[in-house]
Amino acid sequence: MALVLQRKTLAGRLFRRMSVLLTGVVIVVGAVAFWASKRQVDEFYDTELIATATLIEALMREEAQERELARDSGSTSVGEPASMSEEDQEAVSAYARWRVFHVWREGREVLASPAGPALVPPEAPVEGFDELEQTGATWRIYTLPLPQEGIVIQVGESLDVRGALIDRIALALVIPLTLLVPASLALMWLTLSDGLATLRRLVAEFGGRGVRDLAPLDAAAWPADLRPLVESMNRLFERLAASVEQEHRFVEHAAHQLRTPLAAVRLQAQLIAREEEPAERAVLAASLRAGVDRATQLIEQLLTLARLDATAQADGVVDVHGAAVAALADIAPIAALRDVRLALEGRCGPARGAPTPLKLVLANLLENAVNHAPAGSEVRVELCDLPDGCLVTVVDQGPGIPDADRRFVFERFYRGGGERGPGSGLGLAIAREASRLLGASVVLDNRKDAASGLRASVRLGAAAIQQA
Amino acid sequence: MRLLLVEDDPMLGAAIERGLRIGGYTIDWAETGEAARAAARAQAYDAILLDIGLPDGSGIDVLRDLRAARDLTPVIIITASGRLDRKVEGLDAGADDYVVKPFDLDELLARIRANIRRHEFRPSDLLSVGEVTLDLSARLVRKGDEQTNVTAKEFRVLSALLRRAGQFISKGELESALYDDASDVESNTIEVTIYALRKKLGAGFIVTARGLGYMVPK
Numbered sequence: 001m002a003l004v005l006q007r008k009t010l011a012g013r014l015f016r017r018m019s020v021l022l023t024g025v026v027i028v029v030g031a032v033a034f035w036a037s038k039r040q041v042d043e044f045y046d047t048e049l050i051a052t053a054t055l056i057e058a059l060m061r062e063e064a065q066e067r068e069l070a071r072d073s074g075s076t077s078v079g080e081p082a083s084m085s086e087e088d089q090e091a092v093s094a095y096a097r098w099r100v101f102h103v104w105r106e107g108r109e110v111l112a113s114p115a116g117p118a119l120v121p122p123e124a125p126v127e128g129f130d131e132l133e134q135t136g137a138t139w140r141i142y143t144l145p146l147p148q149e150g151i152v153i154q155v156g157e158s159l160d161v162r163g164a165l166i167d168r169i170a171l172a173l174v175i176p177l178t179l180l181v182p183a184s185l186a187l188m189w190l191t192l193s194d195g196l197a198t199l200r201r202l203v204a205e206f207g208g209r210g211v212r213d214l215a216p217l218d219a220a221a222w223p224a225d226l227r228p229l230v231e232s233m234n235r236l237f238e239r240l241a242a243s244v245e246q247e248h249r250f251v252e253h254a255a256h257q258l259r260t261p262l263a264a265v266r267l268q269a270q271l272i273a274r275e276e277e278p279a280e281r282a283v284l285a286a287s288l289r290a291g292v293d294r295a296t297q298l299i300e301q302l303l304t305l306a307r308l309d310a311t312a313q314a315d316g317v318v319d320v321h322g323a324a325v326a327a328l329a330d331i332a333p334i335a336a337l338r339d340v341r342l343a344l345e346g347r348c349g350p351a352r353g354a355p356t357p358l359k360l361v362l363a364n365l366l367e368n369a370v371n372h373a374p375a376g377s378e379v380r381v382e383l384c385d386l387p388d389g390c391l392v393t394v395v396d397q398g399p400g401i402p403d404a405d406r407r408f409v410f411e412r413f414y415r416g417g418g419e420r421g422p423g424s425g426l427g428l429a430i431a432r433e434a435s436r437l438l439g440a441s442v443v444l445d446n447r448k449d450a451a452s453g454l455r456a457s458v459r460l461g462a463a464a465i466q467q468a
Numbered sequence: 469m470r471l472l473l474v475e476d477d478p479m480l481g482a483a484i485e486r487g488l489r490i491g492g493y494t495i496d497w498a499e500t501g502e503a504a505r506a507a508a509r510a511q512a513y514d515a516i517l518l519d520i521g522l523p524d525g526s527g528i529d530v531l532r533d534l535r536a537a538r539d540l541t542p543v544i545i546i547t548a549s550g551r552l553d554r555k556v557e558g559l560d561a562g563a564d565d566y567v568v569k570p571f572d573l574d575e576l577l578a579r580i581r582a583n584i585r586r587h588e589f590r591p592s593d594l595l596s597v598g599e600v601t602l603d604l605s606a607r608l609v610r611k612g613d614e615q616t617n618v619t620a621k622e623f624r625v626l627s628a629l630l631r632r633a634g635q636f637i638s639k640g641e642l643e644s645a646l647y648d649d650a651s652d653v654e655s656n657t658i659e660v661t662i663y664a665l666r667k668k669l670g671a672g673f674i675v676t677a678r679g680l681g682y683m684v685p686k
Contacts, residue, residue, distance in 0.1 A: 256548045260521075264482075266571070267483035270487065
């Protein structure tokens with residue numbers, strides 16, 4: 001219940017709204033019922049008044065007829081006003097003790113019930129109801145004029161009578177209705193918490209999970225309106241699991257691969273300790289430094305790959321020509337050191353992509369080419385405009401990659417057999433990952449012309465036409 | 469003693485090769501699984517050091533092929549993974565031992581000695597005939613209580629003879645124990661070495677028979 005008092009809980013909010021609604025409905029229902037009952041009571045009592053007046057009229061007519069007969073037989077006095085017998089009067093009074101009646105003839109009261117309000121004879125009697133305040137009570141009076149006889153019958157009744165009934169009806173309404181409100185609220189709360197229990201169960205299901213627990217929930221086991229939530233959570237879990245798995249594999253692989261240069265470094269350090277010849281020591285020290293450099297390069301490339309994995313695919317526009325020029329400028333010092341010439345051929349317009357991945361693709365393909373190019377050879381970047389984008393190709397005159405090895409080279413840490421250049425085996429993996437972010441892929445092919453060498457090409461998509 | 473090193477990483481391979489040479493071994497270095505299979509077919513080795521991750525497949529497959537060919541040479545696998553299942557897989561495939569990168573040179577040498585010792589059913593690294601004792605681990609030769617100074621070549625030839633004491637060993641086999649590449653061998657090296665050993669350990673310590681080679685009688 002404490003939950004419901006907090007303004008921000010869903011159950012609390014629903015419950016508050018429903019309580020207000022329910023209270024309103026109960027009040028309206030009560031009011032309508034009360035009003036309808038009151039009308040029914042009024043109608044009923046008014047009908048009774050009319051019936052009483054008609055009864056009196058009927059009794060009087062009967063009396064008059066009897067008198068007529070008596071007169072004909074001459075047994076009764078003549079000129080006695082129309083009236084009712086004593087027994088009839090008593091009957092009427094007994095029938096309705098809480099009613100009064102008055103019978104007027106030509107402005108004179110000829111008959112009246114013993115109690116009740118003092119009435120003045122109506123001057124221009126009209127059939128209908130009237131209300132009269134007297135002796136601290138309100139009386140409802142029905143006037144029935146009989147113009148032919150010159151008689152006016154008035155029947156009255158204190159409103160207290162029907163007031164008492166209406167009060168009883170009101171009481172009969174109010175008691176169950178007031179009880180209904182808390183009872184309904186309690187039921188509502190139970191229903192609501194029962195309904196929300198499923199939600200709480202779902203919350204507990206998610207909340208109780210460990211970081212590594214990404215197993216999907218069975219969507220069919222949850223109510224239909226929670227299913228979209230469960231399903232979208234499941235999709236999120238799936239993506240998370242895939243990315244955790246990828247991270248996990250990557251870290252394991254990285255640690256695994258770092259062990260090789262570290263093993264070399266460790267052995268080299270031990271060999272240096274055992275070597276007494278200064279010249280040999282210098283050679284060993286140089287290879288130790290090379291080992292450390294290789295481990296460092298590996299770490300840097302791993303970080304590049306890790307960051308690349310986290311980068312979202314960018315859908316911008318990149319200047320391919322500019323990027324190629326910049327990448328060639330970056331590799332130029334290394335190429336010069338290895339006596340490799342660089343060249344750029346062709347042009348192409350802007351393409352779809354993002355600068356960072358494109359830079360990584362070009363830098364790694366060029367680095368790979370320069371590292372495998374023999375001294376005195378040429379590494380060339382070819383740009384070619386395509387109807388649907390731009391083709392970037394890095395061509396070298398190195399040994400190429402044997403067909404059998406081609407499918408391995410993109411694997412992280414793969415280092416080709418045979419002739420070896422420096423490198424950790426991550427360059428092409430980085431190029432592939434980065435080109436994936438560009439929505440492209442790297443295609444490797446040995447040169448088709450006479451010369452040996454590798455052609456690495458990336459087909460970039462056309463820059464999206466800018467919508468006005 | 470001649471070892472086959474199967475390691476695709478040039479830097480690590482070079483370091484291991486150098487370390488093993490210092491340990492007194494003759495090394496053949498194969499960089500691929502295929503080269504390793506060819507080397508093992510062509511030559512008997514005292515032990516094989518086998519890296520699991522090779523460019524043309526897993527070292528485990530090379531190991532299985534060796535064992536399938538009933539080659540019982542002690543094999544020590546070099547693995548980059550400390551994972552138990554990898555170790556178990558390697559041992560189940562027929563490996564005798566394993567080292568996990570990065571490993572210590574002394575540990576590697578000790579494991580090689582231990583595996584060769586076990587393979588030769590020797591209780592220790594001490595090879596003794598008469599009053600001559602050769603300590604493979606300490607790389608010492610003693611005659612009686614006196615330590616005898618021998619060169620690296622003399623040590624290798626003497627250990628080859630002592631390990632198979634009572635058997636003739638051909639000149640070719642001794643050359644193979646001495647050199648990585650048989651083409652480097654100078655024709656009279658073995659004779660020179662044997663002569664030096666006889667001078668240090670006694671003329672009758674090593675006997676010769678034409679057409680059979682050399683022997684240390686038990």
